[in-house]
Amino acid sequence: MEETRTVDVQTLINEHRFSRFQWLVFAMCFVIVLMDGFDTAAIGFIAPSLLSEWNIGKAALAPVLSAALFGLACGALLSGPLSDRCGRRVVLTLSVMLFGASCFASAFARDLGELTALRFVTGVGLGAAMPNAVTLMSEFSPDGRRATIVNLMFCGFPLGAAFGGFLAAWMIPHFGWRSVLLLGGAVPLLLAVVLVFRLPESIRYMVAKGTPAGKIRQVLMRISPDARFAHAFVMQESVKHATGEGGLRIVLSRPFILGSVMLWVCYFMGLVIFYGLVNWMPVLLKDAGLTPQRAALVAALFPLGGAGTVLCGLLMDRFNPNRVVAAAYAFGAVAVYAVGQAMGNIGLLMCAVFIAGVLVNTAQASMPALAAAFYPTAGRGTGVAWMLGVGRFGGIAGSFLVAELSRQQVGLPGIFTVVAIAGAVSCVALLIKQATGSTETAADVADGESLAH
Template sequence: MTEAVMTSIPIREVIEGQRVSRVQIYVAIACAAILFCDAFSLQAVAVAGPAIRSDLEIEPKMMGIVFSLGLVGMMLGAILVGPLTERFGHKWPLVFLALWFSFCTILTVLADSAWSLAGLRFLDGLGLGAAIPKALALTSEYSATRVRRLTVSLTMVGYAAGGVAAGFIGAKLVPQGGWHMVFIVSGMLGIGASALVAIVVPESLNHLVKKPDRIRELQQIVSVVAPQYADASSFQATPSSRRSSIFRLFSPELLFLTLGLWAVAFLAQMDMFLYINWTPIFAEAAGIPLDQSIMINLYYNAGAMAGIVLVGWAMDRANPAFIIAAALTVACLSLGAMAIAGLQANLLMASSAGVGFGLGGGATGISLLAATLYDGDVKVTGIGWALGVGRIGSAVGPLIGGGSMGSGLSVLFVMAAVPALMAAIFATMLGYHLRQSPRP
């Protein structure tokens, strides 16, 4: 009998120290596909916003509520729906959630009023918000520690790519086939991504370890990921971080860290969704053709793809909070450039890429930073609340735009530059705190 058979193998050992296998590549690609479709669905309403507003005769303030209810649904999905599915593992809940948001996206074409549209976007948001942590959890679990941050960052590129695709496809479809086609295409892509997960993605290793009747399934996965443990008959689950009280986050050693993370997360997410949701509508109202208005958002998402990768890479090599501050400063300066660009569409598009680089990289960076800085039994609580506060900001941003319609395109960009600057200042303060204090 081999040593692997006689010894209970820690399941993390199956992943750590191994070469990347095809199983892990499949997981990363399939989860990136889910994030792609998640972002496509989320941004479909922003891309089609000008046409929807005209067709359904929706007032600007009500359009802000439509945007925000979708994001409130995402927040509740991440906080409530995701944890409720933990007992079922990650794979099949992810398939279900992808199908949920895909069908809700398709049903959006039935909306005939502002409130029916808002209700459908809320239901869509529940699936969108719950699917993201499931996809990232699978990606993280199947990644070795040495490459986990990079792998998660690359998977998040799928999210930015979904925004690029929504802008590109929307620019072609909306003027020709109407706003309904964007939601139909988005839903069909989501159904395809859910099928991909069902076919190629294995179940969570930690979930399988807790199911003795599924040991054969676990052994099949292990035989590919770590062949030397293929004959093992006993595995140990990775100890899960227990949730601690939120009050632990306000202990003297964590207070500044918690408040700094929350401030940056709130402001960055608020700014991101103020910009994404309202730029096409404000641009069209200013006289920029619809296809060019949508393309401005496409350049934003292209910049976000670069920002997510480069900021994640740089955070491993320098003070991570300073890197986030630098990215948010790029966003602020780019928004300033857009404010003085007037109606020069080419300059607006180029500057929008800078906004995407800064906000996309900064918002993703703050999530990575929270996962890195909190430790022990406070990790789960700290990450959850940092993401939750960010989601609150994402719901507030669209409401600000709805109350400012008619102020002009330059005013929108000035308004967006302010929270980007404030977030950069808070990130800089956090950077000095990390330089002076050891990690908790």
């Protein structure tokens, strides 16, 4: 082997097995996403206790329940450009510190106003952490397994939410509702200490920013000892962009604007379905004649359906990812429509709800990997974060949509038909993105550019 040579960093990552160092990065990102899911769902677990302890009505909970959603959107929209300017590592570490500290402080809230403000700040941290974890993990993954690895990491979110539910059911009777928030804050704060000392900066980001070769070599050698012979590093981008551009300038530039808008529309509509059904399905099923216990049981099948995420990642790595996710949305829309037609047959209803959950949750959880593959390194942080940020407003819209349809006394089949249309729109958006040729492969770029020496 030559004593000095130039190394293409992505080629080196592609050609070596997934190292213990990369698994360490995966583990740290997975725990971040796990706690993101726990803290996002925490307010729902403690809501009944708030009603009784503070003697408030359900309507008074609306601001505190929605505060985190608005915070999530703000955090994502702000953190993306910061990530592309300052680096994945620093933004991710600070965001974990922020949502950990604010969740911990929430346990000492004296009234609903304080809790609402702290939940908003918690949401900002959560909204900043998720896209940066996705971006960092995607940039440490080989091309042929990127979607699978990112989707596997994303499974931490529903696991965190589900684990939080079981834990809260045990903790609240023994230690009170504040203990859930104390745990939800203490774990991220401890994790942030680990991130300060162990979390590396993205290699692709360092190459794109012209970081000295010695720093890049130090990180890359933990993946492959061969990197010690390198004196310069280059990187093949899957799509070309103007040198020096970054963040929003890339996301909104002419080659990317249509694809960006289609990703936003798709994720927005997916969350219209998710939040519209998660928040309202128990009520709708109860109004349709099911007992409260049976309505809750059937509705719980919907968020449990995220099991297909890893399989979808495998398919995305093997076939055209836009078409794979579009197909999941299309079949998901059919399944949501079928839920509205299955009333009166409890067996068929449970099957329809579970299948709808599998398809919709799988498609939605696969979107961050799709966005990460679409943008170049200089704009990836902003691209992923803005898709997630804009999409959060779909969650708010979904809840209001179903509430308004119920107020207008639209029948159950009609409500599920309207919600299913959102899935069809998501499918069409991805097909438009694909048809306009807004994705290229690394082979489409003729040559790499030396970005670090």
